[in-house]
Amino acid sequence: MNTVISFLIVLGVLIFVHEFGHFLFAKWMGVGVLKFSLGFGPKLIGWKKGETEYVISIFPLGGYVKMIGQEDLKVQSPEEISEEDKERSFMHKSPAKRAAIVAAGPVFNLLLAFVIFTIVSFNGVHINLPQLGEIAEGTPAKAAGFMKDDIVKSVDGKPIKSWDEMVDIVRKSTGKSLLFAVEREGKQIEIRVIPETKKTKTIFGEEKEVGQIGVMNAGKFIVEKINPVYAVYYGAIETWRWTELTVVGLVKMVQGIVSVKEIGGPLMIADMAGKAASAGVLSVMIFIALVSINLAIINLLPVPILDGGHLLFFAIEGIMGKPLDLKKMEIAQRIGLAIIIMLVVFTLYNDIMRYSGQIVDFFRRVIGYSV
Secondary structure, X not given: OHHHHHHHHHHHHHXXXXXXXXXXXXXXXXXXXXXXXXXXXXXXXXXXXOOEEEEEEEEEEEEEEEEOOEEOXXXXXXXXXXXXXXXXXXXXXXXXXXXXXXXXXXXXXHHHHHHHHHHHHHOOEEEEOOEEEEEOOOOHHHHHOOOOOOEEEEEOOEEOOOHHHHHHHHHOOOOOOEEEEEEEOOXXXXXXXXXXXXXXXXXXXXXXXXXXXXXXXXXOEEEEOOOHHHHHHHHHHHHHHHHHHHXXXXXXXXXXXXXXXXXXXXXXXXXXXXXXXXXXXXXXXXXXXXXXXXXXXXXXXOOOOOHHHHHHHHHHHHHHOOOOOHHHHHHHHHHHHHHHHHHHHHHHHHHHHHOHHHHHHHHHHHHOOOO
């Protein structure tokens, strides 16, 4: 139950923010909004305020904002719109205004991630201390004289505050002599070591040669309080970092470097949401930020029916200086829908393969099997 509730909360926040971006910019650009829906399918609850009907629908895997001048997969021609609605019709706005309305959804998802990372950083930034744990036998570190609990203070004169800073220098210094200043039992000593070349795998599964000296991390952290200005900077840096990783991951998947089996669907999101909830509110917030970035990037792909597909149409229209053929746009929308349906089916298949054991156990409990 905890997993289901967490899943619905995560999806609800993500969908609301995305659709609210479209809604807000549509209003700002003078476009009439007929419906704001969280979810698809039959209406669970709803109310109407002004011209807009606000709805929560039965299937929570998405949402939409229906504007004057839009009819689901059918693109309305200017002739089909009444004279009184033309001023407030989406199709009667310039390509730039339509692009702003469409882009607002993904942009709001990125802004949500930025806000979350900024808020989380107000509690302080966790720093993994550069303190050594186990020293592996037969390694450069062992031969050089490093000992467990040594605290690295600098490398080649550069002050070291975190484990990541030290690792970054070592990885880039294959075959190069490095001078470590370490603190041991209150005294500072110097140790010189040459990292050996080792093959390792990146988070995308690619093999890469890096420098290693053979030390483990002691696993000790401190929480460093930061001022509000740096918190905003940290929020921007983390948003950019995870956005870049998401884009690179998609590119690696297209190149075949990352397996498509890594793609997860609603079951995977629900599982991860439940685990995040078990770890606390901050973990849920960070999880929402990461999924929000993924949602933004996926929606910006140039696939018809997605926001990126619409932006591509508007860009072509702007370059050509005339509206695109409506029939061709409708066909493209239907092709885009078919692609999305196939992707959803594929992610569900991945989920079923990934969680087949848990699914079988669940149905056994439901129908009363004892094992």
